[in-house]
Amino acid sequence: MDATLSERSSNFCQACAIRNRAICADLANDEIDLLNAIGRRRKLEAGEQILWEGDDAVLVANVIEGVMKLSTQTSDGKEQILGLAYPSDFLGRPFGQTTPYGVEALTDAHVCVFQRSDFDRFAREHPRLEHKLLERTLMELDRTRRWMLLLGRMNAEQKLASFLLETADRMAPADCSFLGDDVPITFTLPLARQQIADVLGLTIETVSRQFTRMKKEGLIDLPSRREVTLLDRGALEDRAV
Amino acid sequence: MDATLSERSSNFCQACAIRNRAICADLANDEIDLLNAIGRRRKLEAGEQILWEGDDAVLVANVIEGVMKLSTQTSDGKEQILGLAYPSDFLGRPFGQTTPYGVEALTDAHVCVFQRSDFDRFAREHPRLEHKLLERTLMELDRTRRWMLLLGRMNAEQKLASFLLETADRMAPADCSFLGDDVPITFTLPLARQQIADVLGLTIETVSRQFTRMKKEGLIDLPSRREVTLLDRGALEDRAV
DNA sequence: CGACCGGTTGACTTTAATCAATTTGCGTGG
């Protein structure tokens, strides 16, 4: 990988993995050049945090590679994960004073970071970008609302089944091969058990018990701690309701 | 529909109660005239539905008066309320194919309705409106994420306490009188017990028991089924965590 | 090798859901 300097001087956006999926997708080349000038790439290691809940909102970012976790805490110290961000997702709070949640990399990751003030100005001057951002925010709102249904009305089994199905989708290799419905799929979980518990509003013990139960029932296999194989997607979908 | 005609011919927006708070706030007068031409007012009775989950998204709307409920169903028939919309809030899914949730009036209400296609076109041509819509959507996303914390990590008591405090804020009379922190506040609940249960991800029995418990402990009073008096806001805030 | 961390498992407790009566409040019609 080249140094940051060369990343800035040449236009990295043009070759960006998410050039056509992120909010910058609709920008013309000259606009991309401008955006390129105010953003910079940053590499994150798993576990590294880039935004802190309650802080002044000075940064916004785009996820290029890896999985990020958005979370908040209850006053008694329990964590609730508010969402996960995958490549092409947007992070942070434009047009706002404070960051409403903490953001941490779950895997090694690449992000494209902007000073919020720069980004806000650019967005206001480029309606096409703002439009993309709006579309993305609306989608995110829909996704979050579906998550509310999960948290409010599902039991532990339904929660975990839904989580596995969604994660399988999101972690699917980019080649998008349309495998048959009943071909076993194996993927690496971007989250440890405790984090899965935090996503689903459960405890680690309950998550663990559900995993072993699903394994016993032949729905999934667990080749290693961080890997899952979906053996019977249909049955999982039934349980996810 | 003659009524509609006259509403259309004069500019209703200019005198609209939410002219300065809704997404139209930043529009110039000539833009407002254009917007006025594509929207129309609609009166809703309590219980009336205006959007259906899964339908083609043909309408979007602004709440002018009253309280609306956004909700979805689990396949086993339980309802989960995804949010409530108060005056100046925006309803529906611009730039999308299907409506992601059902919308029903909880009280008698007024809304300002647009054909989605008209609205989408207008928004794309008027960045200031789109910007306002973006800000509002971002706020709504923040609010929804906070709600996730409630659903995922709070117990019944914390949920109800949070709900009462938030509702008190939102239902506060428009005169915005800054009452002291410990002055009892009485307001009318826009929701029946079952609906409160659906908002909080609880059952009606649990909600009822929490109400009576809080009353016994002197935190609140219940002058009638639909009314609540907050007697000790501080103590409620403690319980809401 | 032993300590340690993440995960699993078991025993027990707590919370809220469920099931089942009542009770309350309210509108309707005699």
Add this chain to the structure above:
DNA sequence: CCACGCAAATTGATTAAAGTCAACCGGTCG
């Protein structure tokens, strides 16, 4: 105006689900 019927809300008894507390695996790393 009162009696009736209905829906909403409350209350009680019981059950089920998930949380808690604690012990124990099993890799991994120093």
